[in-house]
Amino acid sequence: MTITESGLIGKSVQRTDVIDKVTGCAVFVDDIQFGPNLLHSRLVRSPYPHALIKKIDTSKAEALPGVRAVVTGKDLTARLGLYLIDRPIFAYDRVRVYGEPVAGVVATSEDIAIEAVKLVEVEYEVLPAIYDPVESAQPDAPLIHPDLGSYSVVNFIFPEPGTNISEHFKIRKGDAEAAFAACEAVVEGRFRLPPIEHVPLETHTSVALCEKTGQVTLWATSQSPFAMRDMIAQSLGISHNKLRVIAPLVGGGFGGKAGVTMEACAVVMAQAVEGRPVKLRLTREEEFVGTSTRQSLISDIKVGCDKDGNLQAMELTYYFGGGAYNDYGVNIARAAGYSCTGPYDVPNVKADSLCVYTNTPVGSAMRGFGMPEIHWGLEQIMDRLAEEVGMDPVEFRHINCVQTDDEIVSGMKMNPIDLDACIDKVTKAIKWDIKEEPTAPNKKRGKGIAIMWKAPAMPPNPGSSAVVRFNEDATLQVEVGGQEIGQGAFTVAAQIAADVLGVPYEKVTVSTPIDTKYSPYEWQTVASRLTWSMGNAVKAAAEDARFQILETVADAWNEDIEDLTIKDGIVISFKSEREQPLNKMVIYGMPNDDFEGWKGGPVIGRGHFMPTYVTNLDPETGQGTRAVVHYTVGAQAVDLEVDLETGQLEVLNIASVYDVGRAINPDLIMTQIEGGAVHGMSSAYEAMIFNEDGVVINPSFVDYRIATIADIPRKIHGDYVETPIDDGPWGARGVGEHVMVQTAPAIANALYDAVGIRFSDLPLSADKIYMAMEEKESTQKD
Amino acid sequence: MAKHTITLIINGQSEELLVPSNMTLLHVLRDQLGLTGTKNGCEAGECGACTVLVDGEPINSCLVLAVELEGREITTIEGLSSNGKLTPLQQAFADLNAVQCGYCTPGMLMAGTALLKRNPNPTAEEIQKALVGNLCRCTGYQRIIDAIMEASRNGGAQ
Numbered sequence: 001m002t003i004t005e006s007g008l009i010g011k012s013v014q015r016t017d018v019i020d021k022v023t024g025c026a027v028f029v030d031d032i033q034f035g036p037n038l039l040h041s042r043l044v045r046s047p048y049p050h051a052l053i054k055k056i057d058t059s060k061a062e063a064l065p066g067v068r069a070v071v072t073g074k075d076l077t078a079r080l081g082l083y084l085i086d087r088p089i090f091a092y093d094r095v096r097v098y099g100e101p102v103a104g105v106v107a108t109s110e111d112i113a114i115e116a117v118k119l120v121e122v123e124y125e126v127l128p129a130i131y132d133p134v135e136s137a138q139p140d141a142p143l144i145h146p147d148l149g150s151y152s153v154v155n156f157i158f159p160e161p162g163t164n165i166s167e168h169f170k171i172r173k174g175d176a177e178a179a180f181a182a183c184e185a186v187v188e189g190r191f192r193l194p195p196i197e198h199v200p201l202e203t204h205t206s207v208a209l210c211e212k213t214g215q216v217t218l219w220a221t222s223q224s225p226f227a228m229r230d231m232i233a234q235s236l237g238i239s240h241n242k243l244r245v246i247a248p249l250v251g252g253g254f255g256g257k258a259g260v261t262m263e264a265c266a267v268v269m270a271q272a273v274e275g276r277p278v279k280l281r282l283t284r285e286e287e288f289v290g291t292s293t294r295q296s297l298i299s300d301i302k303v304g305c306d307k308d309g310n311l312q313a314m315e316l317t318y319y320f321g322g323g324a325y326n327d328y329g330v331n332i333a334r335a336a337g338y339s340c341t342g343p344y345d346v347p348n349v350k351a352d353s354l355c356v357y358t359n360t361p362v363g364s365a366m367r368g369f370g371m372p373e374i375h376w377g378l379e380q381i382m383d384r385l386a387e388e389v390g391m392d393p394v395e396f397r398h399i400n401c402v403q404t405d406d407e408i409v410s411g412m413k414m415n416p417i418d419l420d421a422c423i424d425k426v427t428k429a430i431k432w433d434i435k436e437e438p439t440a441p442n443k444k445r446g447k448g449i450a451i452m453w454k455a456p457a458m459p460p461n462p463g464s465s466a467v468v469r470f471n472e473d474a475t476l477q478v479e480v481g482g483q484e485i486g487q488g489a490f491t492v493a494a495q496i497a498a499d500v501l502g503v504p505y506e507k508v509t510v511s512t513p514i515d516t517k518y519s520p521y522e523w524q525t526v527a528s529r530l531t532w533s534m535g536n537a538v539k540a541a542a543e544d545a546r547f548q549i550l551e552t553v554a555d556a557w558n559e560d561i562e563d564l565t566i567k568d569g570i571v572i573s574f575k576s577e578r579e580q581p582l583n584k585m586v587i588y589g590m591p592n593d594d595f596e597g598w599k600g601g602p603v604i605g606r607g608h609f610m611p612t613y614v615t616n617l618d619p620e621t622g623q624g625t626r627a628v629v630h631y632t633v634g635a636q637a638v639d640l641e642v643d644l645e646t647g648q649l650e651v652l653n654i655a656s657v658y659d660v661g662r663a664i665n666p667d668l669i670m671t672q673i674e675g676g677a678v679h680g681m682s683s684a685y686e687a688m689i690f691n692e693d694g695v696v697i698n699p700s701f702v703d704y705r706i707a708t709i710a711d712i713p714r715k716i717h718g719d720y721v722e723t724p725i726d727d728g729p730w731g732a733r734g735v736g737e738h739v740m741v742q743t744a745p746a747i748a749n750a751l752y753d754a755v756g757i758r759f760s761d762l763p764l765s766a767d768k769i770y771m772a773m774e775e776k777e778s779t780q781k782d
Numbered sequence: 783m784a785k786h787t788i789t790l791i792i793n794g795q796s797e798e799l800l801v802p803s804n805m806t807l808l809h810v811l812r813d814q815l816g817l818t819g820t821k822n823g824c825e826a827g828e829c830g831a832c833t834v835l836v837d838g839e840p841i842n843s844c845l846v847l848a849v850e851l852e853g854r855e856i857t858t859i860e861g862l863s864s865n866g867k868l869t870p871l872q873q874a875f876a877d878l879n880a881v882q883c884g885y886c887t888p889g890m891l892m893a894g895t896a897l898l899k900r901n902p903n904p905t906a907e908e909i910q911k912a913l914v915g916n917l918c919r920c921t922g923y924q925r926i927i928d929a930i931m932e933a934s935r936n937g938g939a940q
Contacts, residue, residue: 014876021884022891024859025817031818199883201823201831201921251821251885252919282823484884486920489938542845669877671921701828701917709908709923716924 001624006567008499009422009446009730012667013214016490016510017249027248027513027576028634029205029221034277036400037084038207039068040281041111041269043262044120045290046095049131049694050144051124053102060107061119065295070120072103076268080235080757081327082157082227082259083459084151084166086145087237087531089264095124096144096324097359098694099289101262103271104279104706109538119572123393129359129694131348132322134298136164137356144324146359154459157330158619166322167330167355171622172407174348175217175247179313183304185388185559188648190300191377192761194687195293195321198366199706202251202288206263208270208275215242218267221245223483224524229516232264236271243267248513253485255365255737259328259527261291288699293688295329295355295363296321296335297373301381303346308390311400316351316671318722320373320514323363335457336370338410338627343419343453349409351622365526370742371454372683379450379745393449393749394427401451402633410617410627419451419633421721422657426637429655430719438641445652446754450519450742453562456532460614462523464530464537468497468545468605470586474569476503478541479511481522487736488668489530493538495664496729500542501549502566503582520606526630528734531664533609535729538605552600553580556590579617611727630725631695632733634658636677636742638750647770649679651747656716661726662731673718673739680743682707685764786849793814793818793861806833806852807843809857817886819859823917830916833889834858840896859888859932862895868937871895874929882920889916894930903934 020026058070063676073092079085103120107113130144141164147152149161159166180186207219215229216238221226225247237500250257266280282290302315305605318336322329337353366372386396398420406414420612427433430447438445467479478497484490490510498505511519522534545567553571554561563575571580580590617624630711639653656677663669686706689698724731743762757772783802790797792815801815801871811817812835822852823831827845834843835857840845862869882888890908890913895906895911904912909927918926 015879015881017884018876018879018881019868021881021887022868022875023863024888026884028821028885029820030822031812033816033818200823201829201883201917201919203823250883252883255920284826284828354832488882667879671882672927674924675882675922676919679919701824702826702828706917706919707923709926711915712923714924749850 002582006499006502008505009664010666012665013505015488015489016026016207016494017484023378028202028242029248029253030058030281030376031217032207034207037276038190039106039273039278040110040113041104041106041266041278042117042256042719043101043265044105044117044122046091046098046100046102048126049098049240050127051095053091053122054125054543055123055688056103057121060121061116064112064116064119066108067105067271068108069106070103070116071268071272072700074736075572075577078235079151080231080260080264082231083154083157083331086328087325089268089382096231096695098300099359100324101265101779104265106269106273116152119537131358131690131694133358134764135297135352136358137319139163139319145358145384145421151512152464154615156438157334164357165354166326166332166357169334169622170620171337171340171349171351172620173623176313176315176350179348180304183312184307185385186265186304187381187384187388188302189377189381189760190298193297193376193382194762195296195360195363195661195705196683196686197688198254198256198287200252200256202258202292202353203282203284204206204261204291206266207277207279208266209326210270210274212274212698213541215662215752216267217244217246219246219262220263220300221250221257223253223485223526224259225516226481227515227524228260228263228523231260232267234659235264236267244517246513246515250483250485254367255369255526256291258524263767266698284701285699288704289696290496292364293323293361295373296360297330299374299377301377303381303385305385305389307389309386309389309396309399311346312343312345313348316758318353320355321358321360321363322355322360323360325362326357328365329363329455331372336374337454338622339371339455340374341373341409343451343633344400345402345406346409355472359688361520367679368454369527371452371458372744375450375452375742377746379742380748380758383749394423394432395452397423397449402453411623412625412627415630416725417631417633417659418721419635419659420631422635422659423451425657425719425721426655427636430639430653432637439738442644442649444644444754445642447639448746448749448751448753449635450749451629451633452738452742453633454577454738454741455631456529458523458527458529459707461610461612463608463610464522464533465520465608466534466537466541468541472584472587472602473508474503474582474586475509477509477511478538479520480532480534480538481514481519483514483525485525488665488670489525489534490775491668492531492535494666496535496538497542500539501546503569507569528736528738533665535732536609539729542607544606544607545603548605549582549605552585552590556592558593567628582721592716598708630733632660632735632738633656634738636746638746640747640750640754640767641756642751644773647765647773649751649769651713653715653717654681654713656739657721658735660720660725660735661728661733662722663720664730664732669720669735671717672736674716676739677716677743678712679708680740681713681747682763683740684744684747684762785827788849788852790851791828793857797857801848803849807834807846807848807856810848817860818857821885823885824905829891831886831889833892833916835892835896838896838899840893859891870896871898871930871933874932874936878925878929878932880921880925880929886918890918890926894902897930898934903918904930
């Protein structure tokens with residue numbers, strides 16, 4: 001793809017934030033200095049996964065010298081949530097998960113707060129807990145939210161009051177039953193994923209200050225300062241202009257810092273000690289126990305094809321273990337529902353995607369949002385079906401994968417994509433057709449492929465806005481409400497503005513931190529939507545500013561706008577060959593040619609973008625005109641080997657290719673592809689482990705291991721293809737989350753190729769692999 | 783809690799400090815001196831985000847008590863570049879996009895700087911061994927390895 005005239009779109013310019021980050025100057029929430037007035041806080045957390053709160057006695061804690069306040073949920077019964085308003089700020093009548101906050105302690109030092117937490121006496125009546133989403137979905141299961149029917153909910157989520165089902169999304173397309181009867185081959189299976197953690201290096205941190213006027217300021221580690229403000233303001237009855245959220249750079253998010261986690265607790269504690277900032281900083285243990293997780297999933301998948309391998313029918317039931325509160329998780333089950341087939345053309349589909357309350361940590365957004373979960377089973381069962389009809393997994397995918405203009409499972413027409421090209425690139429990169437020798441005699445080697453799709457999962461109308469504002473010397477500020485979480489969003493915003501305005505990239509600064517008082521609105525930094533949605537807004541703002549500049553110059557010179565352009569910061573007339581540097585004119589305007597009066601004034605461009613074309617889906621069939629804005633697709637192929645003596649996997653090569661529509665900054669795309677491949681690989685080995693009392697027993701980096709620098713694949717073959725879409729800037733769409741969606745099933749498929757064993761449950765731990773190989777060997781001996 | 787007067791040489795400057803017995807170097811740097819480039823990731827010595835150099839050796843500053851360091855030379859991320867000039871390693875991290883969210887970056891740079899001082903031409907395996915205690919969730923590490931090798935070609939730890 002060619003780069004634009006300015007050369008900036010399609011160019012790997014340096015990140016706007018990188019010098020700050022390599023010099024230690026980058027400011028994160030915990031780095032902000034509040035001086036001696038700062039108070040510290042800790043949360044009192046439930047020791048039980050499910051219990052009624054009978055009594056909370058805070059008197060001993062309050063009496064401890066240095067304690068300034070102890071707050072509970074007693075007078076705070078309003079709930080909060082993004083899609084389903086089901087979550088209290090502090091549990092007040094019942095706790096639904098181990099580690100749920102029941103009280104907060106504010107003190108002059110963190111040590112005193114830790115002591116005071118131990119002095120808060122809570123009397124519980126323990127209730128039976130339920131952890132398995134299939135069990136919890138049964139009609140006779142004990143209810144985790146008896147009041148489900150009274151909760152507010154958006155109009156596209158369908159809870160089933162009187163059960164633990166918080167969302168039930170249905171697809172009824174064609175006649176799956178009849179189609180199965182005519183199939184040549186049918187396979188079915190049940191697949192499981194445990195909850196896993198986001199594990200950002202920066203733990204959740206908030207500082208809240210409530211002035212005596214009632215004005216509240218919240219500094220938060222947040223991917224969504226505006227959604228956070230909206231939810232907390234609604235829950236606490238604060239008007240939006242009295243609650244200001246300031247969100248500095250985020251030290252890793254992956255979805256875990258979307259919505260609201262514990263930030264409302266900090267606000268409530270600050271309200272109890274007016275005039276003093278209160279810091280709530282989660283420990284690493286709390287980051288594992290007390291924040292959201294990726295939901296668990298049990299998926300039942302049945303799929304059939306004709307004798308030529310053409311997919312004919314699917315029947316799917318997804319049981320998402322949504323955890324104690326499903327305020328965000330309901331939309332994960334919905335997204336999994338309307339994308340339930342994976343990136344395949346299947347004419348007959350019956351699917352039920354359920355979000356189910358369980359007494360486990362709150363399931364919420366995590367990189368890929370429902371897609372890694374469903375692709376784990378889907379991409380393995382496609383391999384099984386291919387084998388059943390004697391086809392190569394790659395050929396099977398070429399035949400069946402979704403194409404531009406296909407009518408997909410939700411009834412929507414597929415946007416332009418080229419998944420076949422992605423498949424071709426990954427299979428070439430790992431030499432799919434060559435059976436390679438293991439690197440040692442005690443190892444076996446195998447190759448596997450997996451493909452994916454994902455659409456931004458969000459309400460139909462999430463908005464973005466942007467402002468472009470010049471300084472006197474023609475440097476400019478780009479103001480956005482989207483967040484920099486490491487993905488490079490600010491860099492892309494600066495590139496787009498510079499390109500449209502014809503100014504050097506180095507002249508552009510993105511205004512930080514994001515501050516709801518000054519920054520223009522952005523829904524949330526989630527769903528890989530910023531390059532696309534915020535990018536559209538920045539482009540519109542820059543075009544608006546460009547028009548103002550050209551109009552002023554055209555007026556002053558008495559020329560037509562069409563004859564003018566801006567290049568390297570200078571307005572040029574093609575017609576008269578006159579030149580006007582932006583310097584000064586963008587603030588002071590220009591004198592008329594006859595020096596009688598002036599034109600123009602300070603240039604401020606504004607732009608917004610909101611998709612207006614997404615339609616609701618029929619609640620009984622899941623069918624509609626346009627379920628989502630668009631899909632991004634991609635393929636990964638893995639070449640690995642297994643140590644027969646230990647069960648240890650080593651990924652030798654991973655190829656990872658996505659159709660990004662249009663690459664605005666190619667190297668930033670590659671950094672997502674590489675980081676995502678390792679994140680995806682790591683996720684295949686990760687699991688939160690609970691004991692029989694629902695307690696997380698591995699809440700540390702030692703016991704919950706994430707990939708280290710020693711664990712990475714020997715080679716990551718990253719690449720992309722470009723099939724532009726009509727609603728993104730220069731055709732671009734998102735890719736940040738997609739890059740880890742199908743890594744785990746690609747590994748599982750390669751593992752099968754190596755040792756001939758299918759693993760339907762994550763994680764792929766060495767001991768599990770070793771035991772399975774032992775079992776297979778002993779069965780063969782018998 | 784008893785307090786002690788100690789002197790540390792921090793980024794070449796002598797600092798006299800009054801610290802409680804149980805205060806770690808991490809908290810002295812961040813809370814008493816405002817040197818917040820050194821990050822707090824776990825306070826258990828497991829993630830490496832708080833890595834600083836003590837007499838040139840990389841340590842987890844969350845694991846060492848400040849009172850044990852009387853007279854020692856501490857180098858933090860703020861002490862790497864001078865007069866706006868990046869070290870070859872900082873420059874390589876920036877040039878190769880070995881940075882995403884940036885929270886692990888100061889620790890990576892300190893561990894990488896120490897490695898290049900004792901081994902100016904490390905192999906990829908030697909880099910992996912030296913930085914195995916520094917966790918990153920964003921980058922996938924390959925560019926960090928590449929950046930350290932690039933810096934070793936461009937003057938090492940200077």
